[in-house]
Amino acid sequence: MHKLKLIFVSIMILFLQGCADNTSKFNDYLEKGLDSLITEDYAKAEVYFENAVEINNEDRKAQNLLEQTKYMKSAVYYYENGNEDEALGNLSIVIGVEGGSVGLQSKAKKLEETINQKIITFDDFKGNYAQFESTPYASSIHVHLQITDDEIISGKKSSSYYLESIIEKRIQDDILEIDSSYQEMGSEEIEISTGKYQIRYEDDKKVLNVLNTGGVFYEVDEQQLSDEGWNLPLN
Known part of the structure; x- marks a missing residue:
């Protein structure tokens, strides 16, 4: 035991x-x-x-x-x-x-x-942009550019808007490439072009660089355009 x-x-x-x-x-x-x-x-x-x-x-x-x-x-x-x-x-x-x-x-x-x-998506590029006469937001809008789901619309206040239909879009980092088609007034021929756009932010507002032309556009809203007497195109 x-x-x-x-x-x-x-x-x-x-x-x-x-x-x-x-x-x-x-x-x-x-x-x-x-x-x-x-x-x-x-x-x-x-x-x-x-x-x-x-x-x-x-x-x-x-x-x-x-x-x-x-x-x-x-x-x-x-x-x-x-x-x-x-x-x-x-x-x-x-x-x-x-x-x-x-x-x-x-x-x-x-x-x-x-x-x-x-991560930047196509939605980041969509919206209304303006190229100003001189100082951004402190001078008159010279050119209006709008990117929608299907179109790129641009024009000056004193002229009709120029419309491009989006065919295909590609994004690499902060650069958007858009293949678009447009038709010159009075012409039956449809032209195809590729535009390159780069986006950045300044003080919470978008800045769009058009790489093909070197143009710089700044984000604006429809109220700002309306205040300056712009007649906006129908979306």
Whole structure:
């Protein structure tokens, strides 16, 4: 009986030592994983968190950290390879995980903001623009340019508007290329041309550079045009 008791005690000691060793390893993996997040070595952090989850797959903190790290690693990969849509999808998951790394969420939000600022779509180019006589917004509008879904419309106050129908459009970074067709008045021949436009922002207003001609147009609204007596074309 005494011998059985000694065996039982020995087993319990070994069991408790094993639990203590596992707890120590678990905490060590978590700590090393968090350190790897700070240095943005997401591949290494993922391995550390996987090891931690293998030791204790019921620990929510470890599971959340592993999930965040996997998606952050994917987000960075897609971003560096030019796939912003996939990157944004993965970043939204990182940000949405509760009980993980607040620091990693902050990094994901910053990268998300960077991507959103970088992505320019055709909608950014659409609108009314004006080329002024001299100082933008402080002098009279010389030329009005309007970009819609289907047309490029331009003209001067004293003349009729010039209309081009958009055939195809392509965007590379901040430059829009538009293939358009137009017909000279009195001619049956349809001309095809390609225009290049570059957009930037100054004080929250869009500035449109027409790269073909070197013209610079500034964003205006219909009220500004109306105040100067422009008769706007029908959209």
